[in-house]
Amino acid sequence: MTSTADNSIRSIGILGAGRVGAALARRSVAAGYDVRIATARPAAEISLLTEILTPGATAASAAELADTDLTIVAIPLRKYRELDPSLFAGRAVVDVMNYWAPTDGTQADFESDHRTSSEIIQGHLTGSRLVKTFNHIGYHELETDHRPSGAVDRRALAVAGDHDQTRWAVAGVIDRLGFDAVDAGPLAAGRALQPGTEIFNGSHSAPRLSHLLAEACAQVAV
Numbered sequence: 001m002t003s004t005a006d007n008s009i010r011s012i013g014i015l016g017a018g019r020v021g022a023a024l025a026r027r028s029v030a031a032g033y034d035v036r037i038a039t040a041r042p043a044a045e046i047s048l049l050t051e052i053l054t055p056g057a058t059a060a061s062a063a064e065l066a067d068t069d070l071t072i073v074a075i076p077l078r079k080y081r082e083l084d085p086s087l088f089a090g091r092a093v094v095d096v097m098n099y100w101a102p103t104d105g106t107q108a109d110f111e112s113d114h115r116t117s118s119e120i121i122q123g124h125l126t127g128s129r130l131v132k133t134f135n136h137i138g139y140h141e142l143e144t145d146h147r148p149s150g151a152v153d154r155r156a157l158a159v160a161g162d163h164d165q166t167r168w169a170v171a172g173v174i175d176r177l178g179f180d181a182v183d184a185g186p187l188a189a190g191r192a193l194q195p196g197t198e199i200f201n202g203s204h205s206a207p208r209l210s211h212l213l214a215e216a217c218a219q220v221a222v
């Protein structure tokens with residue numbers, strides 16, 4: 001994907017200051033992005049936490065993330081209906097959330113719908129350009145597995161989304177954070193990255209990840 005990845009993203013807003021949100025914030029600061037981080041609480045309530053956990057990032061309100069080039073949503077999936085779609089309309093958004101019943105409990109929305117979890121989120125965040133990635137790497141691995149571009153043991157992450165340019169822009173972010181980006185195609189192809197899949201369960205090089213995505217695609221076509 002390196003030929004199509006671009007560097008159009010300059011600022012990143014992260015909604016969710018928990019395990020994965022904080023790890024992504026630290027990596028993004030280290031990669032030179034202007035980073036804002038928010039929860040559902042007022043910015044003042046998380047400013048101390050931000051100083052300690054994600055130095056270099058700015059505490060913000062959820063509404064203030066709308067001034068950034070890309071919003072990463074890193075909250076528990078069961079809370080997705082609390083997201084105000086008007087804050088995301090017309091914007092590039094990364095969904096890192098997973099539906100994982102054994103830890104999060106059974107949720108009717110995701111049990112009864114044939115769509116992937118990210119397609120359901122896209123349906124809620126109408127008008128946003130949603131991309132699924134970073135869901136298939138552990139929060140701690142974001143800070144241990146990154147490598148410079150070209151490293152032989154560089155880990156790859158898949159990028160699924162219905163808007164080509166947003167996928168490429170997010171691929172540029174993945175690369176700057178220290179991972180190869182592999183194009184998975186449309187958001188529906190994100191099924192291959194969901195919990196329980198080989199992609200979700202492992203750490204893969206770019207060629208191996210491309211192979212697994214092609215296999216998953218072929219299975220859908222049968």
Ligand SMILES: NC(=O)c1ccc[n+]([C@@H]2O[C@H](COP(=O)([O-])OP(=O)(O)OC[C@H]3O[C@@H](n4cnc5c(N)ncnc54)[C@H](OP(=O)(O)O)[C@@H]3O)[C@@H](O)[C@H]2O)c1
Pocket residue numbers: 015016017018019020021038039040041062074075076077079082083096097098099100134135136137138139140
């Ligand atoms: N943990 C991982 O390794 C990992 C890896 C990849 C993907 N994921 C996925 O990423 C998501 C987050 O996981 P996590 O482990 O980081 O969770 P977490 O540690 O529980 O953190 C969740 C964060 O979301 C905030 N939050 C909750 N409701 C919110 C709302 N309505 N608006 C804004 N912020 C809200 C929480 O703030 P408060 O503390 O104020 O409630 C907290 O900062 C999950 O969907 C998970 O499946 C996790």
